[in-house]
Amino acid sequence: MLFNYASKEIIVKIVYYGPALSGKTTNLEYIHKKSNPQTRGKLISLATETDRTLFFDLLPMDLGKVRGFYIKLQLYTVPGQVKYNSTRKLVLKGVDAIVFVADSSKGLVEANIESMKNLKENLKELGIDYTTIPAILQFNKQDLSDRISKDELDSRINDRKLPCIEASAINGSGIFETLKEISKLVLDVLNKSYEIAGPKTTLGKDDTAKTNSERNIIQEETSNSSETVDLTGDEGLNNKILRLQSKIISLKSVSHDLLNELISLEQLLADLKSN
Numbered sequence: 541m542l543f544n545y546a547s548k549e550i551i552v553k554i555v556y557y558g559p560a561l562s563g564k565t566t567n568l569e570y571i572h573k574k575s576n577p578q579t580r581g582k583l584i585s586l587a588t589e590t591d592r593t594l595f596f597d598l599l600p601m602d603l604g605k606v607r608g609f610y611i612k613l614q615l616y617t618v619p620g621q622v623k624y625n626s627t628r629k630l631v632l633k634g635v636d637a638i639v640f641v642a643d644s645s646k647g648l649v650e651a652n653i654e655s656m657k658n659l660k661e662n663l664k665e666l667g668i669d670y671t672t673i674p675a676i677l678q679f680n681k682q683d684l685s686d687r688i689s690k691d692e693l694d695s696r697i698n699d700r701k702l703p704c705i706e707a708s709a710i711n712g713s714g715i716f717e718t719l720k721e722i723s724k725l726v727l728d729v730l731n732k733s734y735e736i737a738g739p740k741t742t743l744g745k746d747d748t749a750k751t752n753s754e755r756n757i758i759q760e761e762t763s764n765s766s767e768t769v770d771l772t773g774d775e776g777l778n779n780k781i782l783r784l785q786s787k788i789i790s791l792k793s794v795s796h797d798l799l800n801e802l803i804s805l806e807q808l809l810a811d812l813k814s815n
């Protein structure tokens with residue numbers, strides 16, 4: 541997680557992982573389509589001509605304020621195709637939480653197992669502990685009549701007793717439930733690790749399906765927002781960390797703009813070619 545003390549932001553990276561065509565991009569598209577424009581950023585997708593994720597998708601979301609800190613989520617997807625492993629590893633760098641989107645289509649048990657194995661290997665290479673990182677499983681494509689049962693999928697890929705959510709990304713069922721659940725796990729970690737717990741976010745509440753969060757993923761602002769997070773107790777070092785973090789965040793925003801520029805240029809090129 542990136543803490544920016546100057547702007548009082550905490551940036552949380554959530555990666556949607558899973559086998560090719562399991563519905564990771566469709567998750568982000570649905571969230572983008574249905575969330576409040578004031579709390580969501582632009583959905584950036586770098587895809588092949590056949591709409592397969594080439595590099596990643598990125599959707600920034602504002603989660604609201606917890607004791608004076610704005611929590612900003614960056615939702616990423618990885619490209620599921622086996623050949624793009626180095627890209628998957630790159631996208632996983634600095635991950636704070638994982639949504640594993642499993643494909644419930646009949647006959648794809650092995651593909652799900654393989655992808656979970658690949659996730660564990662990549663995390664290990666990055667020095668991230670799979671057994672403790674906040675994570676959930678989403679069993680997508682529940683709309684299919686011919687599908688793997690939840691129990692079978694669970695027994696084959698869930699060795700951590702992670703929460704499992706049944707979903708259908710094409711019609712949106714379970715998509716905000718998934719986002720709420722993973723956000724709740726992230727907030728729990730923040731609360732425990734950095735003691736910035738404030739009044740509970742609406743995302744964490746077990747409310748009915750189409751709550752505020754579905755239209756407007758933002759929590760109530762809390763009063764009393766003067767607390768700061770002191771990670772080391774050393775003022776000089778803290779200032780240094782603060783400066784570095786601000787720099788990282790501004791560089792991230794530059795790379796975000798560059799990506800937007802790249803996408804517009806690609807669009808322009810495609811338009812010119814088709815004329």
Ligand SMILES: Nc1nc2c(ncn2[C@@H]2O[C@H](COP(=O)(O)OP(=O)(O)OP(=O)(O)O)[C@@H](O)[C@H]2O)c(=O)[nH]1
Pocket residue numbers: 558559560561562563564565566567591592593594617618619620621680681682683684707708709710711
């Ligand atoms: N029936 C059904 N189809 C779905 C569902 N979610 C996604 N799809 C379809 O599955 C295909 C792949 O979806 P994507 O979201 O592009 O899959 P992905 O996981 O991002 O794929 P990669 O980027 O290649 O890793 C598309 O044709 C989607 O419309 C679902 O819940 N049910």
Ligand SMILES: [Mg+2]
Pocket residue numbers: 564565566592593617618619620
């Ligand atoms: Mg994709």
